[in-house]
Amino acid sequence: MIPKNKAQAGTFESGDIMILLEPIEENRNEIDLSSNVLLQFEDDIRNVINTVLDKYEITNVRVIAKDKGALTPTIEARVETAVKRSLGIQEGTLQ
Secondary structure, eight states, X not given: OOOOSOEEEOOSXXXXXXXXXXXXXXXXXXEEEEETTHHHHHHHHHHHHHXXXXXXXXXXXXXXXXXXXXXXXXXXXXXXXXXXXXXXXXXXXXX
């Protein structure tokens, strides 16, 4: 599926992650990740984001992720919420 709109989920609070999804023209997904634990967990965070995108068969999207030490279930929930908002399945910020 290709997202219709920009969408976001999450906050800049400690222990959370801000996810912003935006449609792009390229036939691929981009992840722009910043985190205060990037050196230790970059691969893990990217894998979680990609797993959720794959679950919903999302293509042509840029994910901007600003992590503040979120745990895996939080990352999953934020990405899933942003995906649903971008597809028009769920109402929320930037829709």
